[in-house]
Amino acid sequence: MDIIKSNTAINFMGQRKLAVVFSVVLILLSIGSLSLRGLNFGLDFTGGTLIELSYSESPELNDVRSTLTDAGFAEFTVQTFGSARDIVVRIPAEDGSEGGADLSTRVLEALAADNAGVDLRRVEFVGPQVGEELAEQGGLALLYALFGILIYVSLRFQWRFAVGAVAALVHDVLIVLGLLSLFQMSFDLTVVAAILAVIGYSLNDTIVVYDRLRENFRVKRKGTAIDLTNLSINQMLGRTLMTSLTTMAVLIALFYFGGEIIHAFAYTLIMGVIVGTYSSIYVAGNAAIMLGVSKQDLMPVEKEGADQPDTEVLPERFRQG
Amino acid sequence: MNKFPAWKYALLIVALGLGAIYALPNLFGDDPSVQISSTRGFELPDEFPAEIQRSLDGINIESKGIDFTPQRLLVRFESTELQARAADALRERLGDEYVVALNLAPATPDSLRAISAEPMVLGLDLQGGVHFLMEVDMDAARAQQLERFVSDIRLVLRNSGIRYRSVRVDRNDIVAELRSPEDREEASRIIARDLPELTLENRDGSETYNIQAQIDETVLQELQQNALQQNITTLRNRVNELGVSEPIIQQQGANRIVVQLPGVQDTAEAKRVLGSTATVEYRGVDEQNDPYEAQRTGRVPAQSRLYFDRQGEPILLSRTVIASGDNLVGAAAGFDQQSGQPNVVVTLDGVGARRMLEHTTENVGNRMAVVFIEHRPETEIVDGEEVRTTRRVEEVISAAVTREPFGRRFQTTGLGTATEATQLAMLLRAGALAAPMQIIEERTVGPSLGQDNIDQGFQSVIIGFALVLVVMAVFYKLFGLIANLALTANLVLIVALLSMLGATLTLPGIAGIVLTVGMAVDANVLIFERIKEELRLGNTPQTAIRAGYGKAFSTIADANVTTLIAAIVLFMFGTGPVKGFAVTLSLGILTSMFTAILGTRAVVNLIYGNRKRVQALSI
Numbered sequence: 001m002d003i004i005k006s007n008t009a010i011n012f013m014g015q016r017k018l019a020v021v022f023s024v025v026l027i028l029l030s031i032g033s034l035s036l037r038g039l040n041f042g043l044d045f046t047g048g049t050l051i052e053l054s055y056s057e058s059p060e061l062n063d064v065r066s067t068l069t070d071a072g073f074a075e076f077t078v079q080t081f082g083s084a085r086d087i088v089v090r091i092p093a094e095d096g097s098e099g100g101a102d103l104s105t106r107v108l109e110a111l112a113a114d115n116a117g118v119d120l121r122r123v124e125f126v127g128p129q130v131g132e133e134l135a136e137q138g139g140l141a142l143l144y145a146l147f148g149i150l151i152y153v154s155l156r157f158q159w160r161f162a163v164g165a166v167a168a169l170v171h172d173v174l175i176v177l178g179l180l181s182l183f184q185m186s187f188d189l190t191v192v193a194a195i196l197a198v199i200g201y202s203l204n205d206t207i208v209v210y211d212r213l214r215e216n217f218r219v220k221r222k223g224t225a226i227d228l229t230n231l232s233i234n235q236m237l238g239r240t241l242m243t244s245l246t247t248m249a250v251l252i253a254l255f256y257f258g259g260e261i262i263h264a265f266a267y268t269l270i271m272g273v274i275v276g277t278y279s280s281i282y283v284a285g286n287a288a289i290m291l292g293v294s295k296q297d298l299m300p301v302e303k304e305g306a307d308q309p310d311t312e313v314l315p316e317r318f319r320q321g
Numbered sequence: 322m323n324k325f326p327a328w329k330y331a332l333l334i335v336a337l338g339l340g341a342i343y344a345l346p347n348l349f350g351d352d353p354s355v356q357i358s359s360t361r362g363f364e365l366p367d368e369f370p371a372e373i374q375r376s377l378d379g380i381n382i383e384s385k386g387i388d389f390t391p392q393r394l395l396v397r398f399e400s401t402e403l404q405a406r407a408a409d410a411l412r413e414r415l416g417d418e419y420v421v422a423l424n425l426a427p428a429t430p431d432s433l434r435a436i437s438a439e440p441m442v443l444g445l446d447l448q449g450g451v452h453f454l455m456e457v458d459m460d461a462a463r464a465q466q467l468e469r470f471v472s473d474i475r476l477v478l479r480n481s482g483i484r485y486r487s488v489r490v491d492r493n494d495i496v497a498e499l500r501s502p503e504d505r506e507e508a509s510r511i512i513a514r515d516l517p518e519l520t521l522e523n524r525d526g527s528e529t530y531n532i533q534a535q536i537d538e539t540v541l542q543e544l545q546q547n548a549l550q551q552n553i554t555t556l557r558n559r560v561n562e563l564g565v566s567e568p569i570i571q572q573q574g575a576n577r578i579v580v581q582l583p584g585v586q587d588t589a590e591a592k593r594v595l596g597s598t599a600t601v602e603y604r605g606v607d608e609q610n611d612p613y614e615a616q617r618t619g620r621v622p623a624q625s626r627l628y629f630d631r632q633g634e635p636i637l638l639s640r641t642v643i644a645s646g647d648n649l650v651g652a653a654a655g656f657d658q659q660s661g662q663p664n665v666v667v668t669l670d671g672v673g674a675r676r677m678l679e680h681t682t683e684n685v686g687n688r689m690a691v692v693f694i695e696h697r698p699e700t701e702i703v704d705g706e707e708v709r710t711t712r713r714v715e716e717v718i719s720a721a722v723t724r725e726p727f728g729r730r731f732q733t734t735g736l737g738t739a740t741e742a743t744q745l746a747m748l749l750r751a752g753a754l755a756a757p758m759q760i761i762e763e764r765t766v767g768p769s770l771g772q773d774n775i776d777q778g779f780q781s782v783i784i785g786f787a788l789v790l791v792v793m794a795v796f797y798k799l800f801g802l803i804a805n806l807a808l809t810a811n812l813v814l815i816v817a818l819l820s821m822l823g824a825t826l827t828l829p830g831i832a833g834i835v836l837t838v839g840m841a842v843d844a845n846v847l848i849f850e851r852i853k854e855e856l857r858l859g860n861t862p863q864t865a866i867r868a869g870y871g872k873a874f875s876t877i878a879d880a881n882v883t884t885l886i887a888a889i890v891l892f893m894f895g896t897g898p899v900k901g902f903a904v905t906l907s908l909g910i911l912t913s914m915f916t917a918i919l920g921t922r923a924v925v926n927l928i929y930g931n932r933k934r935v936q937a938l939s940i
Contacts, residue, residue, distance in 0.1 A: 141890050204840070252788075261828060
């Protein structure tokens, strides 16, 4: 069974102006949302205390709040987490954070005194200095990953492709961040991991298309860069969709069955796979074309006496005008 | 013809066989068990297992087996009920000297353990437990050191009869004010001789002649490293008391300590115990009176106090403290240069040194003892109410004869073994004045959440895996089934590698495995799509297979290397659980290259390779 018809010849690059407009609009919307709404930074980056508790019977959130107020807590939020029986108490980082780690103990004691059926599920306390470091490390990790990839792709292909690949990655990361900001998903360390995985995934897709493009540049005698890009994307379309399908399948399993903690992680990856699939079709090839990639860039250095690669004629359906 | 040389098959069979064997221990689950270790970290005696066996026989509890190393003894049981009964009985029998802790020991059969096949280590988010990141206050440690040098300088000057106006800390330096240039010259000479750790400089005050002293940067760094090590030692001692089965206490960076306590559920208790303090005191031994008589009659001479040593023997010590932990600068175990015997070299600060010199000058030939004092926080139930108290525990850890007068540096010999010397040094350091420490990160996962995380993680792996199997079989028929075989082998290899490397499996690590399952088939998708394409171009099935595998290879390699770059960056920058994700993702990429390319090709060759004429491929 084929996921697409074998003679598919969608003129992707014919819509490339439209795609550019679409991508630019998405990126502008993302930047807009990021600057207006910002990211909903999780505890890892803001510092503070989070306590997850499980009750034997669904508690009244207002009762929990008043218990905590009575116990002398001023600033806190109480929310249900996953089910009505599980709640999360969040306390922002105090200034100076002296003895911040004791907060969780005090919260637990106050709530356990009120209701015997409380089970401690999780405590996370992050001091402000740690939060700053984690944020810095997360940002650095993204930059280093992009840089490492730029170098590798330059070595293996050509700088135009490297720039194209990184453009596609920046495009993907910006839009995923924009979506996280738009839906105010909690942005924590696992989400940074997910974004790096998105980078890996999207790049995988891009490289596969580039690889084919390089091959086509070398073996096809005729055809413009646009024709060949179109051909390559079409040839790889089946693979691109299949891999997106299997990856989506596991991500959906992770999203629905992986539990609350893994939610934001799975969500980020699902967004990333969708955006990454789009970008490897429309953005990566487009960027290489716009940068003026040409046959000469990819021709292997001719060795005397070496066999020339087989040449094939570009199929009729890919010839334009 | 598509045939593989025999060595490729052999390689595959060996790799998969080893993979299967090393993945196997993960299937056996855990034995409820009781772990016994010494409270003070001493080695357990060789006859200990037999003794425990007798105790268990005495109360009619049958064990599944006893594992023994000098550090710890592990008794396995059939059920948690037996485990709990045995733990209570053993705790009562063994008393304070030993820690009896409940533990879950992997039930790996001996045959597998013999080839060091062990199950994966579960992260704290999966088995429950406490993670603390503690920061040692280095500013305070530096301030302590400066104060120590101030008192040392005062002492040195006083001992050599040089009069000074003041010696004080001035920001990061020490300033000594002297009355005349001659005094200053003399003082500089003596300080440089006695305290070589200081760099001296002359500065003139308004009416005084000053010396500005700086602690050498290398010395300072060493002192800070010592401060950190000392805190680690103290934490180790505390953690022993909690009876945690596999604690991790490690330095992280220049001034941080990671403490991981798997299985600890009462974090409040853990924080209290980690926060407890200890000190040591040097006291002269009262040699005039008989401690046994004092113990029997209860009449202790007025100038003495009754103490007990580790064996429970009584000893009478003077009420006057010669030096305490606050005066202790360092204690290191080593070997005496002359006799070659194990020793402990102790360094005191100026104040302690002066008092020590006074005492030892008058007490040559008498014994001097070291008392280890701990303030242990305890929780007791009184009338149904929880009452928190601190219990002061005192114990004489060493009593040695003073051979000659000494002050700042001295050594204790006659310790028997090197281990004993190490332990004495460790206890002395634990009792020294420590730089303050603060918890800057805490992550606690309760046992119920840990189990939920395992269940949910496992469930998502299974469901994701099943979905991928179905998709592949539907789209690629026989080749899809072959890819599914490879995917299964891939999963086994990931688990085997994780087990062999002793890597910790975390919830994000499981997510990495799930993601790998989805992405690992990519290599096969690439190959199969290429084969289909080659078939469409009119190539024969055999050629199509060869061309499909051949042409897809560089694409697969490029695509995987770039993903690997992202995973490695994540590994370098990630902390804790996120690192687990990077590990499983990287391993998954590597193993998938092996199974998806070599593995599937082997099976494809077996099926199609030997046929002369293949009409069509089931793809």
